[in-house]
Amino acid sequence: MMFDGKKILITGGTGSLGTGLTRRLLSYNVHSIRIYSRNENQQVKMQSEFNDKRLRFLIGDVRDLSRLARAMEGVDIVFHAAALKHVPVVEYNPFEAVQTNILGSQNVINASLEENVEICVCIGTDKAVAPLNTYGATKLLMEKLFVTSGNYLNPIRHKTKFIAVRYGNVLGSNGSIVPKIIEQIKGGEKITITDPNMTRFNITMNQALDLIERAAITGKGGEVFIPKLFAYRVGDLKDVLLDLFENKNPTEIISVRPGEKVHESLLTIDELRNTYESKHDYILIEKSDFHTTPTHNYKKTSLNEQYSSNNVKLLTKDELKEILRDLITNQLKN
8 A cells, every 4th residue: 555654744634624534544554644734723632533643733834834844854745735715715815815825835845845755635626627716716826836846846856746636525524515504404593505506516525535545646746636526406405404304494595605606617628638537537637848747548538518517417315315314424413
């Protein structure tokens, strides 16, 4: 297993994705995992929850290059999950989003090059595709920084492979629609949604972790890995949650939030000419004039239209019910 004996650092390691990734990696024979974040309380909580001697907790911000470089000393693999990610918050604080999501990501790249780590994977988002909001625009630039970092590689000095993954909101993650609706149900409040016909890609935490793992294992540098996913209607999701909790809270349709799309995309029509595919993923490989693009054995994609949440298979209410029942049982019951 490629993670055996490896020293790993996760930026934003106390978030939902970082916590799930830590749990997955600890199931392997890793040497150690360094959790790098600026959330002191979450670090204390996470340390108590895991109680594993292979974990190291480092207070730090991706905006601080010298601290990042110190944290990466001797590290083999970096997973970059730190970001400001709530769309309305970022719309109101765009300068801060640039500092964290763009310049912070550049710092991660520079520190990885300085410390000559083996693999550096950044966690992207569907909102980076034809971005409508500031969050998506900053994450698009993060992704571009990563996949073009080969331009800065010196083959004599550097060995780092920079790879990106791109997917939608993880079902049930902190701040996402599922815990929000559950909180409203339990509080006896109105269920607020913007548009019942709005669609979103469906990805569970395990699917997201599988994608990240596949990218780290098979990536050669410069790729964007995008999973093959189904989608759901927001109205169907709300109906299923009300049914699971045997609740009849009234629904209120509210205005679309600034920067919010009705449907999300994971690949634009223009990206398809550089897109390949495997059994589980689409792989975007941009050609470069400045460095040699690694050779891959993937087949050219058969997609001939934009990969969007309104033109893939939509989950039925029964299918959603099975997914959400498992999610609530395992993660959100309390």
